Amino acid sequence: MxxxxxxxxxxxxxxxxxxxxxxxxxxxxxxxxxxxxxxxxxxxxxxxxxxxxxxxxxxxxxxxxxxxxxxxxxxxxxxxxxxxxxxxxxAIEPASRPADAVERLWISPGRDLLPGEEEDNAEHRRVRARVEHAFARMKHYKILRDCRQRGTGLHHAVQAVAHMHNLAPAA
Incomplete structure (x- = not known):
């Protein structure tokens, strides 16, 4: 070859x-x-x-x-x-640090947002939130489906989903 x-x-x-x-x-x-x-x-x-x-x-x-x-x-x-x-x-060998490096504060400058970039970011955040909520709902339904059994299994599953739903807005 x-x-x-x-x-x-x-x-x-x-x-x-x-x-x-x-x-x-x-x-x-x-x-x-x-x-x-x-x-x-x-x-x-x-x-x-x-x-x-x-x-x-x-x-x-x-x-x-x-x-x-x-x-x-x-x-x-x-x-x-x-x-x-x-x-x-x-690999590069580690560089020796000065003695006062621990007390030194390093600030890296950020960049300014371009016009329209903030609106795009806001739209992406909204879409991402919708997708994450859809996945969360699918997980809840899966829990309910998997817990269909005799006795109090469904009751406990509903309580767990309600508890997770109440925790989600708090986070």
Whole structure:
């Protein structure tokens, strides 16, 4: 099986957004962290550079493992193993926090609503409320249907539904 993507400058820059020299440094870091494995066992069918590219393409695009497999000429299971193996090695090391970071308050600026956006949001909230109430009613009817039995089963089910109905407006 022959794949299309290889760790060549055109593909690296297109799919990762990194220049080739940065990508080479990234591969070096992964190799130092043990990206080639302990040395024993079956060898990988892709070189380390292609495996790093595979993980970068996976995270950078919304392609699934089944879609990535033919691009690299491997099976979806291999794509999954490569991602599981290299994901922790590509993680950024935690940055050291300054001593006064605990007392610092970080505020991220929000964005202003566009004209008409508030009305759209209000309409979406109304529709969502109607859908949620419909689901709640279906659950109540299911409880009633499931509790049709002799004795006081129906009575207890009706009490439970009434109790849930009374709790719903309070929430």
């Amino acid at each position: 022959c794949g299309v993507l290889r760790a060549e400058p055109l593909w690296v820059e297109t799919f990762t957004g990194l220049r080739m020299d940065r990508f080479v440094k990234l591969v070096k870091v992964v190799r130092e962290r043990g990206g080639n494995g302990p040395g024993g066992g079956r060898p990988w069918c892709l070189p380390l550079e292609d495996r790093v590219l595979l993980v970068a393409v996976y995270y950078r695009t919304d392609l699934t493992m089944r879609q990535l497999a033919p691009l690299f000429g491997v099976s979806p299971a291999t794509v999954c193993r490569v991602i599981q193996r290299l994901r922790p090695l590509l």
